[in-house]
Amino acid sequence: MAHLKRVEAPLRYLTKSLAKKAISCPRKLVYATNPTYGRKFDPMKQHLSKEGERFGNYCKGLFPGGIEIGRDISFERRNNAPMLEVDLIDETKRLLMGEEEEQIVLFEGAVQHGGLFARPDVLVKTKNKQSNQTELQIIEIKSKSWDSRHTVESKMLTLKKSIRSTFLPYLQDVAFQTLVLRRAFPDFRISSWLMMPDRAKKLKDTLAKDGMAQSIDDSVAAVVNVDDLVEKVLNGKISYPGTKKPQHFTKAISHFSDIINKETSVLESSLSPPIGSQCMSCEYKLKDANIENKDEVSGFDVCWRAATGTKQEDMGRNQFVADIYSLTKNTLANFLNENKYTFDNLTAKDFGLDEDGEPAKKKKTNCEDTITNSQRQWLQVKSVQQQRTSSESSHYILKKGLESEMEKWQYPLHLIDFETISPALPYFSGMAPYDVVCFQFSHHILDQNHDGTVSIRQESEFLHTIPGENPNGPFLRALYNALGCVVSDGGTVFCWSSHETTVLKSILTSPEFSASLSQHEVEALSALLPERSHPMVDLFECARDYFYVDGSGGSSSIKRLLRPTMNASPELKGLYGKPTYSSNNFQNIQWYQLDESGNVIDPYDILSRLDTDKDRSAIAVGGAAAAAYHELQSKSDMTEQDRSYIQSSLLRYCELDTLSMAMFVQAWQAFAAVEKAK
16 A cells, blocks of 8 residues: 655744744744734834835835835745745845845845745855955835934843843844854854934934935934844843743754744644733733624634633623733732632632722822722722623712812813824924824813803814925914914813923924914914913813723723713713714714614714725824825825815814714713712
8 A cells, every 4th residue: 555645744934023922922823823812903013004104115215225025026936926925035045145246236135044044134145355254234124213322232132231121122122133044054144133213313304205315324324233132132031921940042042943844733733822911911811892704713812721720601791800001010919819710709809909999008199089090900809700791880979079170170171182203204304213103182171151051063183194394483473373262361271191292392492393483472372281271171181080980891992981981971871872973074963872782982983983985094093194194295196185084084083083072071061060960
């Protein structure tokens, strides 16, 4: 009987991105190599990723004559089919091993050794004529902010000479590639570099349509040699989840490379789930809202069920402790050490609280007038234990401290929200990487009528998207027209989080932009900054310190709070339960709506349904707004119809932000009135 020849499965390479995942948690190798497991979608991360690509393309333009591996039409392809990994590797090797004396620059070169595979952003081959030795420069492009006015040691090393955590992942990326190239080309000298946006440089001329600069010296990029730090990584040890003691970096990489080629079942059994603090930010932690494909599996849930022995059918509405809002690493570690894996395992005592949910050891502060972080966490846990959700319960807590704050507010109440972008690659001359661009605001007013009732209106808005024109000066002018009256006429200005005050201070201190205002006008806007005469009231701090509602997951984010607050507020149901809201951007909108199950619909979901363009996603989060502004700046061939649609979508989104802020004020005032009436 003839024996069938076994067909070997193709080698699965350990790439830089897979190595990075494995260092953060080896179990991710299971999920990254199996399409069954989904990843949560984060619009802001997607925007930042595109920013990185944009900066990367800009940097490649600083190497004229560079060859993009995989796009070299002079290289013979196999039957004109798409290039495989082996083709990319062969093309790279052919170019690097050639006898050319002049410099060769490769983009996305493909280098492989054993089970390791690297594609450096830029590879520069040069030959030292005196020593006759060939050097390969690995240049890894990162959109990490850099400042060339400081030394590498002061920026990347701590006082104890260890690598700062903010730079360690980037240096590990370069170290991985250096390791692969040293093994693949042992006769070459390998040097390691990072190329980053330099805060010490300013754009000399507005970017051309192709986004390219003339030279590195004239660019806003810095090329930083990191040879010594790469050696520190390669010769050092790393700790990663599941290890009892630190492992040598190179041995860990070899280990990951070995296990990634095991069969799926063997791979899963080889990488037992090491649950811990890393799980709280895991990209494979899916919730229904994050899953575009409902057939995708949450790797987080698989890990935690396997590690804790919990069955899916036993969970119900119960949650794992890693879902607790703003939980510290130490607290999570304590819970796991005590085998407290789910909300049902916890009591108030676990959060340092007594049976009434009050701090067991009361501090000298007026803790009865605020909600501590521990109390917020316990309220979140208790709401799940008691099966209270945002659609089934109107349970909320409003501390008296908020009533005291509200008594200080003076009508008219101005609610303001900014939309900004801080690009790694500036859009406008005279700006440095990550300088802020303020392209939009919305402004609502809550005003008290003569009969004591309160009316609401969108008083003003600003949107500046003209390609090539910096909006910061016009933004300040429009903002003064909207809020400059507060100092002289009275009233209170509100924001949500410190973003608005930080941005306003930044552009007011820039002579280039504040020059559009008179000294009096600058002083009027400066009065809105912290510790000035009319500082903006941060509603986020009010929510964090004084307000809790079931269904918010313990968060004080405006978007996490809005839907459950609407559910708990009869006042908002009465105000927005009919199609009566109209403005420049909306006509007869009913913001308080229920779905088929009787649950309150998130107004941002309603907003998404109003944007009917099937070819575009609705702007309903800040990351999408920044991405939309970038599109308006960078696409010269955009039709007027598309441009108008994006602008209208931006206006609607920003208006809903300030309307939502007004809704919280209205709800809190009504809640306070109910408390006083008791």
